[in-house]
Amino acid sequence: MSLKNTTIPAAVIMSCLAQPLLANETIPSIQLEQDTETVIITTSRFESDVNQLPSHVTVITKQEIERLSATDLSQVLRRVPGVQVSNTNGKTSVSMRGISAEQAGSNVLVLVDGQRLNKTDLASPDIDTINIIDIERIEIIQGAGSSLYGDQAVAGVINIITRSGKKQTKTLRYAQGSFEQKQAAANLGFQLDEQWSVVLKGNKKTTDNYRDHNELKNNQLGAELFYQDNQQQWRFSHRTRNETQQTPGALLDSDLGNPRQSRPEFANDYVSTDEYFSRVFGQLKLNSQWQFALDINHQESDIQSINSFINFATSNVNQTRRSQSGIYPRIKGDWNTDNGPMQWIAGIDYDKAEYQFSLLARSNEQTSESVYSQFYWPLSTKLQLELAGRLAEVEDQLSDAALYPQGIVLDKSASAYDIGFSYQLSGATKSFIRYSNNYRFAKVDEQAYTSDGVLGLEPQTGISIEAGVSGQFESSSLQASVYQLKLKDEIIFDPSATPPAGAFFPGANVNGSESTRLGLLLDYRYFIDESEVGVSYHWVDAEIDSSERIVPGVSENTVTSWFDWQLTSDISWFLEAHHRGDRYQDGDTTNSFAKVDAYTILNSALVWRFDNARLGLRVDNLLDKEYIDYAQFNGYYPAKGRDVIITFDLVF
Template identity: 25%
Template sequence: MWVVRVSKKRKVPAPAVLSILWVFDMNPAHAVFFLFFSAFIVSLFPGFASGDSPVKLETIVVTAGREDKGAERLARPVRVLDRQDLSRIPGAGLVDVLAREAGLVPREGVGKSGGLDIRGMGDTSSSNVLVLLDDVPMNARDLSGVDFSTIAMEDIERIEIIRGSGAVHWGSGAVGGVIRIVTKKPAELSATLSSETGSFGHRKNRIQTSGSSKDFAFRLYGGHNQTSGYRENSAFEAKDAGLDLRLGRKGPFSFALSGHVHEDTYGLPGPVTAGRSRKSASTPHDGGETFEKRFTARAEGDFDSIGTLKLQRSLRYRDQKMDMTGRQSWEEMEILPVDIAVTEKILRADYHLPFAGNSLHLGLDHLESHYIRTDPDANLARRHNGRIIEYGAFAAADLGITESLRLALGGRYHHVDADYRYDRMDLQEWRQYALRSEAWEKQAWDAGLIYEVNSELHLYTSFASSFRSPNVDELAKASSDLRPQETRHMELGFRTFAPGRYRLEAGLFSMEAHDEIYYDSLLQENRNYEDTTLRRGLETSLSLYPSPSLSFRLDMTLMQARFEKKDTVIPLVPERHAGLQISWEPVEVVGLHLAGRWFDSRYDGNDYDNREKKLDAFHVWDIRARLHRAPLDIFMEINNMLDEEYALAAYSGAFYPMPGRQFKAGVALWF
């Protein structure tokens, strides 16, 4: 297992990165050739080799909306993970790493890449937790959820986790929280060639290289990832590649273009019932494949005293074919897969004006999503067509009332047009069978106060609203009166910190949701709860730094997610969970990182009356050892080192088991 990283003072010209084509069939011989080829090309282009001093990382800031704002100036809990943090946290994948934070619960085991629940959204977390990749929403306007397998950990610069409502700045779906992922940008010479190997046939290869001149920069990357899976029919294989270009890096105007292509194939082993092996598959032949491409163009102008203007246009296309018939043999029938094609176009405009220590933020956004699902059944072919058009306008202000008291205010107007059409095949032609059109107008508001008691203690409180409109999957099987849900939020908490010594954060939150959307399995349609749903809890995190080489982080969440009138617990939401991280770096080049998490029991996903047996509580421990000294970087990791048997989700007694103990390791070499 080997990894090669290039990251120093020189800049790589574009021709050097063409060897990325080898990433899909990587072996050590190709890696060595890539290194010598890159060095040779650099020597031919002295203009790229000369330049500024080594790149310095910018000060980490949090973008609650789309303007940069310090984390201490937000009236809600925030957690920022930079590249150094991500390199220290052990975990089997991106979802696993993020689930170590307070208030976040993993939703793995059901699909190919899992998901994340923030603040007890339960089974609808895929539509109530907004995930942004470079400010482009990754939540499709259906129930498929965010495909985290299309986001490589190696491409991430930092991750911002903002719990609570984000509706003013981001619109529909920012209910439980917002996860904002920022990828690496083109810079001076930075090339990485990496490979991993591990249990269950895990193998991962990635390559990345970038370079810059005075007014131009690029980053080219790609990768291959595969595993045979920890269960029958759980194999996964993916390839991806991308290119980022930036122009006008030194002037008041800058432009950026980026493109990304991803394809994968995967098995869907299905749930396991009691008495069956956890490694068995109830659906041994189900599976699918995905092809996705996305493109983004950005323009930014910095006009000094009159503010900055940002424009962004993105296009995302996904084609997904799935066989989910549950058949038990290849000979059982000839299966034609379900085909889902989704196209999304998003336009954003943001204007940010700072003045006298205050700021004003104005924004417009527009989304158009087209969805086509074709079921080529031998007896009755069907096609589902969905179109959702959203546009919104918002304004937000950050005002200094006194030197120690700040007020944040914001509001949004949002309009949604939704169409759903159902077609059937008749005489070799598609004919319209049903049509439904809806239009909704929604508003959201946000008000927060931050009081700086002193330089080491901040108090905050906020009140906000959020909303979520039905998506195309929900419109496909909807009650006649299905409508958007609305939620009201309250936050109250504090942050106290002493750099290099400790940081303590604690906050109370309350969420009251009206008309929450859910799927009624008895009536087989999507409806609004008649009962108000209440989510209230306490989130705490404590970081201690007893010495420069040793650090501790403890997270704990207490959650009450209930139906108001019934006083029953919302399924799949644990009432308590906690995490512990210990990092020991006795010398600068050596690190040992231990991370554990514990989750309380939770009710079955279909047990709304709380009458059935709960899923068992569990705890999982991971450990990572790392040696990093130029020109060498080595890591070894054990996930679920106690080989805990557990499940994160179950429906009607059938559960989705998680992996047992697994190993992986890697090495890095750069010049």
């Protein structure tokens, strides 16, 4: 197989991608699930006690994001054990629990205020478009969430909660840094009367990025109207995004002497996106025991792009159009018992998506329907049982010029269930054990490129078993767990599979062999007055069972350690060391390509607070280390060099 042929599958797959402040603040670092006062949404799709779910829940607060002087989500998520961050062409993907970056968009569910960012094609959730100053907190559920969230919640759920109008906070940001980075952003909350409030938000960002031919221009506007009284709350949201980005493409090994370059065949490549999101969310208190919630959302995107391959330039302008709508009614019942509160949640999820891709005359109309239920039962004052389950069906009406020119209807179904126990060892220490069944359905790109004679891929299914302990002590905190994630009929692209008739590159999407991931997660923090020393660690042994080969794209060891020091009441300094171990290139199921080397980088941030202003200086890759962030089929994507950015925020 020639090098040219081995790089084309990656390019073809990727061608489908869319592409009030106080001076004496103390450190409010990452809140672990043992914080009994933390109320979160992601564990039940209602506001709930963080201790309920027998799993690790990480809550990252707005205050911690500010202390990191963070300007994008990758800087924040990199610290969370079990999370691996990769970057291609200036776009970030987030994987969890031994899932590769290539598969992350299909197996890790990303939400913004409960609205899905995951797509029905192979495009990854675009977390780079989320403005940091809009975020109130980030809730991360480690482990399978299929019972509660259905498709794609195999390895975990990341829910980004944005600010509401209730706090009336107004934030203005200006940022400028390396690679011609400039950003002007606003998040303005206003209280209209006792019940009504509004948030207006905007973001304008430009950068050349690190690579040549990688200029990005992003403009966003949004508005949210809130109503709340003693019995109900409503949220009406709308936001738009217009973005144009040049895409520098992959490099060959021989090109890496100049990692900033872009090969000449990518000189005309770009992605231009127009997108909007709308959402209506309401929650009503029916009586002292029952609540009802209704979530209706819709999103559309119109994408133009030119996508060349290594050694094969093209000038064809591709059109991709997506439309996704969801209706999610649900109820919650609460009852007091001698052992504590008992809770039952049930709901219906209805999703409809339409997709068109001009290059391959590919289109799809997908309808998904499911019902789910979740039950929390306190067996004693310390021991709680969780039971949950979901039944789901999906129908794809698919057309593809090569494989299904006359169209085909594919019907699939799947189920998920959880059983878990959490035990309160003391007021601030908890242990848990959980068994989960999970699934995901094949995406449109996967269904439309299968081996000759294969009419649709079966749903991927899996079993997750995890156990852990967490606790907060007088001057420290600990969060540790072990897990096994076993996937059956895993949906992957296999370059050695028989391609469909008329294919112009080798390989096909297949239901692969079983794979098993054994892992350990650790998060330890030690507090010194208002300062913090911490380390997070993820070890995973990810193997393809039939061959005992290593799952590609997965590092066995990932470690992040940091020191967050409150120098004075107004100044804090943060230093972080992040290490990611070597791994096989994404897509390399035979483990036959050269490995991607391990790397260690240093990141630092300095923050000054005065009156109602905040000045931040952040430096990523402090030592200007050259390393590869992502590689697939001998196509390499170099990471950024030293990246310096200054932020100035006004908060009033």
